[in-house]
Every structure is written in C-alpha cells, then in structure tokens.
Amino acid sequence: MEGLGEDSFSAVILAAGDFPNHVLPLRILRTTENLIACDGALEELLEYEIEPTAVVGDGDSLSEELKQRYAHIYHPISEQEFNDLTKATLFARSHLKMDASTHTRPCFCYLGATGKREDHTLGNISLMLYYYRQLGINPVMITDYGYFVPASGTTRFDSFPGQQVSIFNATCKELISNGLKWDIYPFTELWQGILNEALSNEFTIHADGDYLIYRTHKI
Amino acid sequence: MEGLGEDSFSAVILAAGDFPNHVLPLRILRTTENLIACDGALEELLEYEIEPTAVVGDGDSLSEELKQRYAHIYHPISEQEFNDLTKATLFARSHLKMDASTHTRPCFCYLGATGKREDHTLGNISLMLYYYRQLGINPVMITDYGYFVPASGTTRFDSFPGQQVSIFNATCKELISNGLKWDIYPFTELWQGILNEALSNEFTIHADGDYLIYRTHKI
Structure with a gap:
C-alpha cells in the first residue's frame, strides 16, 4: 500500500x-x-x-x-x-x-x-x-476496515488481487477504470461506486475531475 | 419522534x-x-x-x-x-x-x-x-446514535431542545431553516450541514429539492 x-x-x-x-x-x-x-x-x-x-x-x-x-x-x-x-x-x-x-x-x-x-x-x-x-x-x-484517499484526473493505485474497492465520484463527467472487476462510469450517486474489486497489484482510474477511492486492508 | x-x-x-x-x-x-x-x-x-x-x-x-x-x-x-x-x-x-x-x-x-x-x-x-x-x-x-430520513421541499420535523441535527443537501438550490441554532444555506458539500441543533420541539426546512435529515436520539 x-x-x-x-x-x-x-x-x-x-x-x-x-x-x-x-x-x-x-x-x-x-x-x-x-x-x-x-x-x-x-x-x-x-x-x-x-x-x-x-x-x-x-x-x-x-x-x-x-x-x-x-x-x-x-x-x-x-x-x-x-x-x-x-x-x-x-x-x-x-x-x-x-x-x-x-x-x-x-x-x-x-x-x-x-x-x-x-x-x-x-x-x-x-x-x-x-x-x-x-x-x-x-x-x-x-x-x-480500509482507507480513503482523494484523487484527481488519471491516477494509478496500488492494490492486491481481491482487494475490495469503492469509488465515490465528486466532479467527474468521465470516469473509467482499468484493473477493476466491474467497469465504472460517471456515478451520480454515492452507492453506485461501491462493491468493486481489484484484479491484481494495481488499477488505474481515468477521470476528468475529483473522486474518493476506498480500499480495504489486507487483514 | x-x-x-x-x-x-x-x-x-x-x-x-x-x-x-x-x-x-x-x-x-x-x-x-x-x-x-x-x-x-x-x-x-x-x-x-x-x-x-x-x-x-x-x-x-x-x-x-x-x-x-x-x-x-x-x-x-x-x-x-x-x-x-x-x-x-x-x-x-x-x-x-x-x-x-x-x-x-x-x-x-x-x-x-x-x-x-x-x-x-x-x-x-x-x-x-x-x-x-x-x-x-x-x-x-x-x-x-440517531436516524436519517429523506425529505423533499418544505417540511416540518419533530425535535427536542438541544437535539443535534445535520442536514445533507441532495438537489436543493434553496435551503432555509426555522427553529435551528445555525442558519442553513444550499450546501454544496456534505460537511457543511453538520453540527446544527434544534431550538425547540419542531423545526422547519424550506427547500426546493431533496435532502437528508439526521437527528440524534434523546438518550
């Protein structure tokens, strides 16, 4: 991490x-x-x-x-x-x-x-x-249980396979993921970005604005 | 309540x-x-x-x-x-x-x-x-600790003097309170509406959209 x-x-x-x-x-x-x-x-x-x-x-x-x-x-x-x-x-x-x-x-x-x-x-x-x-x-x-970080624009995040990941959109009109189990989109509600999962040791979010990433701890 | x-x-x-x-x-x-x-x-x-x-x-x-x-x-x-x-x-x-x-x-x-x-x-x-x-x-x-209810437009809420109240704006461009310690406004961030307080046994929110109200329990 x-x-x-x-x-x-x-x-x-x-x-x-x-x-x-x-x-x-x-x-x-x-x-x-x-x-x-x-x-x-x-x-x-x-x-x-x-x-x-x-x-x-x-x-x-x-x-x-x-x-x-x-x-x-x-x-x-x-x-x-x-x-x-x-x-x-x-x-x-x-x-x-x-x-x-x-x-x-x-x-x-x-x-x-x-x-x-x-x-x-x-x-x-x-x-x-x-x-x-x-x-x-x-x-x-x-x-x-986990940790929140804010981010902006296109960002790479460390992860581990099976890590639970949630994305909370703040101002993005574009929001795309690589390396997550479920494709993300420009969420308009907080509940829409929960319950995702990392596939390997990193994932990338392509975005045109600000968002929050939540990842669970390994143990 | x-x-x-x-x-x-x-x-x-x-x-x-x-x-x-x-x-x-x-x-x-x-x-x-x-x-x-x-x-x-x-x-x-x-x-x-x-x-x-x-x-x-x-x-x-x-x-x-x-x-x-x-x-x-x-x-x-x-x-x-x-x-x-x-x-x-x-x-x-x-x-x-x-x-x-x-x-x-x-x-x-x-x-x-x-x-x-x-x-x-x-x-x-x-x-x-x-x-x-x-x-x-x-x-x-x-x-x-308390309870959340969604509401829309102008609504009256039961309270008790000193009850802790938080207001989370969803879609309001107009957001005004009567009966709360601090005047509210059309919040753009979730943290802006926390830490308010009811003055008596009811308060009213005047609004043109949807919002969430959180009130603490009496005990």
Missing part, C-alpha cells in the same frame, strides 16, 4: 470517533512525530499512554483537569464554521514545520474520524476532498 | 453492518411483523433469538447449514447492480402485503446499515434518497 507507512505523514490527526483497533492505525499513532489530537480524543489517547504533540478543539469535550495538565500544548479554537477535524488540520498546516524545500503537498493522516455519530462520519469523509482541493493537502483517512 | 414506533413500518430491513445496541432499534427488531434480514445479518439476528420473515441476499455470507434451515424463507438474488440492502428492499416492496387502500407510501425501517466498512455505510445512507425518490418508499435509517 502506497503512503501508509508511519514515515510518510507530515501530521497525524486523531478525531473523536471510534478509537482505532487495527494494527496499522495503532502503529501510526504510536510512532508518528506530529500527532494532533482533537480535544474529544485526548482522554482515550492517554489511556493508550500516547502523548500528542498538540490538542486542538473548542474545549467542550475536555475536563478542567486535562485542560490544565495539557495547557502547554492545548490550542482552543472557538469558531463555528469548521468542526474539530478541520480546526486540527488548519492548526497543523500553520504551526508544524514541514519540509517546504521538496515543493510537494504535505500528507496528513486522519485516524478516529469514523464511528459513533454517522453525520460526523459523513462530514469527515467529505472533508478529505475539501482538504485535498481547497487546502493543498494530500489526506489519507485510515479506519479499522 | 414521529414515525419511529414499531407499529409504523410496512417492513423492517436488517443489514449486515453493526448489530444495533440502542433500545429503540432493538425494540423495533423484536416487535416488527415484517422483518427482512440481509443474509449476512442472519447469524447475529438468531443469536438474539429473533426470527426473520424472510432472508434476502446472494448467499455469499450464509453457511450451508443456515441455507438449509432457512430454505423456506430464503430468497437468493444473484445480481450485481444492487447491494443486499436494495435487494431486500425490492423483495419487500414486491412480496409483502401492504395496505394499498390508504394510498400512502410504505414506510421502511433500516437497521444495521452502518458500522463496519465505511464504503458500505456511505452507500447505504445515500440509498435512502434513492429509495425515496426512485422506489416510492419513505425510508428511515435508525442507528445507535
């Missing part, structure tokens, strides 16, 4: 959905250098004895005790247009040292961003496209 | 996502007359000692033993355009006795349709709009 190693992320952002169980997100949480916790996620993170680099949120979900204990890295942002995931993203983009010399877009990894309330899950998944298009970030959302 | 009682559904469809924990979906499962189980959900349903009216799916997720034991109510549908949730919906719409004399659209309740793979969750939520618009059904998807 390309880009899912713990070395590849400029920042890892932990949201307050279901805390990860899968070995891949847990390894990323334990080894990343720049871990931003949305404030609702801090308490459970500490139960795993993992210390964040920064805590971001509006403070609603944080006890007084934790607010004081983490005052040195706590960045309250009380503003209503964006949710905690976006506040953490904007904070990370502004404050973390990133390797500007490479002229590449920073890669952000999102964990704990699904589960619990389904409206938050829906919103967080759609935010991946927003971060990709409007904030100049390459985001990867990793869950216990 | 309007229409969430166990008496109000022509059919209840149990999908193979996370089995419900909340008292409301569990009560509906235990008391409904027409319970269609997607085949991947049958095994866990039986652990709760609940017997379905029918089992629908492609048979992939069903053991030989269960296939034989439930042969009298098992309806295999091997077709690739639709997922098991839609197969169960089409089956229920064709085979169940519904009270045609009232000339109202049948109400279908969807349980277990979120959790586990997030691509399935996304697809199933978007299918609520498809069933509403293309199949002439009034669907309600109830989860452990």
